[in-house]
Amino acid sequence: MTVATDNDDLQSTLMIPGPIRLSTDVQNALGTPSISHTGTHFTKTFQSALLKLQKLFNVEEKEGYLPFVISSSGTMGWDLVGNNLLSSSDTDCNNNALVLSTGFFSESFYLCLQSYASNKSTVDKIVAPLGTSDFDEAELIAKLSSKKYRLVTITHVDTSTATLVDLNKVVKVIKDTSPSTFIVIDGVCSVGCEELDLGKLKGIDFVFTASQKAIGVAPGLCLGIISPRVVDFILNENKNNIRGYYTNLTKWLPVMQSFIKNQAKYFATPPVQLIHALNVSLSGILKQGVTKRVEEHKSKSDWFKDKIVNDLKLKLVSQPGYGAHGLTAIYVNNPAELLKKIGADGIVLAGGIHKDIKDQYIRVGHMGVSIENGDLEKVYEALKKNVIQ
């Protein structure tokens, strides 16, 4: 998609929904010398980051959930799901996929999956009304009962609409109706700022996110966690249907299984600085406590949304009760003009990207460091000044 080039300034306060601002610790970790990707130091760092990812998702080591960290943007998460879970032999009729769509990113996930489906299978979708995650339960049950679905995808937060899906509700319906179906979460704008507790909410099979969102690192990593039954499916049952190298998890999972045991293994050179920065960022997140971090994002988001709606009398793209907590999408008159004015005030916000309302709204990111030091208050003041002007 062609986008407007924001007129930013290097001194500006970055308040887009990713890349987000880095903490000083993370930025310092990024600017370190290269080290051997098979040396003791890096091996220990990678192990540490992988173990922390298990903690982030609240799963015990012994439960066998396998975390992964791969050099790429978060977009590759869609390919990891398509290539490893949906690919099948041409005679297999069981590899259908169902996408629960809440915006631009769910739609892209849907299109990406289509290109991995065999002739005998379909990729279906259920689209929630704009700004909600109201998936009709009867329709969902009917669909899941109509044929065998290999997987269902849920975009936990769609970054295009700032809409949050209530996983507790949806996951239960899927599990009850079709327990063999893999439940896949696109957690790109949720992991690290929304509740995604795999220890508490059982049944989630695959989560991926990107490093530059609420994880608080620079862009360049796709990371996540995979349930034991999906690890087994990829490494055994489906291994011969998976194509290529880089998006092929039969290449990557043994690397993760090795590093998590503090043993180097080579498939492709890992981005040593980014993984070091990830490890530092995850340390900070776990030190703060995931529950507390999620609560703080919720509380700050609630404050901001309340001010926008009640004080500035603006309308949100997300309907009440469906708002994500790491970003806010706000309808405004002439978004391009407003972004320019706010930019002149030293704050970088993002434009709209949902095709139906692209030129009617702006997006404000409030993840990680940005909610800690008065940045969001500055955004509110700048919006107030420029909207009321």
Add this chain to the structure above:
Amino acid sequence: MTVATDNDDLQSTLMIPGPIRLSTDVQNALGTPSISHTGTHFTKTFQSALLKLQKLFNVEEKEGYLPFVISSSGTMGWDLVGNNLLSSSDTDCNNNALVLSTGFFSESFYLCLQSYASNKSTVDKIVAPLGTSDFDEAELIAKLSSKKYRLVTITHVDTSTATLVDLNKVVKVIKDTSPSTFIVIDGVCSVGCEELDLGKLKGIDFVFTASQKAIGVAPGLCLGIISPRVVDFILNENKNNIRGYYTNLTKWLPVMQSFIKNQAKYFATPPVQLIHALNVSLSGILKQGVTKRVEEHKSKSDWFKDKIVNDLKLKLVSQPGYGAHGLTAIYVNNPAELLKKIGADGIVLAGGIHKDIKDQYIRVGHMGVSIENGDLEKVYEALKKNVIQ
């Protein structure tokens, strides 16, 4: 592949064939704040890096060679070739590939391509005798005349054997025998330290490399350049045969075409810090002059190889006249023991990875910063001390 975990030290001198040491400028560029991936600053930086890549390969802007930079390891280069050039409809018999193999990495390229070939096509290979790039010319001509090859791949330097391919010779044979065949160069251990001048040596269609080799950046980028006829083939003739998103160049090439004109375009969030670091590193390389840089690598490599062979009386894996200039592979007794001793002297070298001779040799990287400040001399002294001991 499971590898020995080197007992490195953060103060050690890193002399493996990638990741290589960073210059201070590049390291500083890496440790900078995140900025908007669609903002004026990043757009300008990305444009600048892309234009510099054209200069690195000595092609004029107007000739239409399209550079690309993607967040991933260099390994993804194989998938970019497989998915975009080799994929075809099942009835197409013209999508055969020929791999010219000089070691472990050529072999991996071969295996990766196989997984993209349709039922009607084959991936063939010609293997040069170990330590040489002696491809039998008659065999090459016979193969190329026997059926229609969509592409031939050449691993310019195979990092497993430190063997260099004489491109002038091979490219001419391919062009003369089968001019419609795309010539693909795996330049992972060559771009930035070996001569690869697309302005002088006409006929090369696709080159890729990784950021952590002679380009002098941290790991995390796959980058390269594509000829106009291959850009056209991907975006038009073959577009419907290319699967998925992340390794699908119909998604990426329009992004590169846009940024090179200083216009942001979104497909996946680019790694802003890594691209900033790339831009800084390319500035340094172009300032030095590519020809001069290649000569300096050659001269330092010749000096080192001469000392190893004539003073230390050790044997190289590469046969005389076939040695790469960014690394040296040396047969030694008990490599694991030697690497440990050298490690204790504060230098990190790499072990062998070619399956036939895996436990018989070591590898020394000498790319970029490492050849400028006496590091290779230190390696020689350490080898001398520990080999003669």
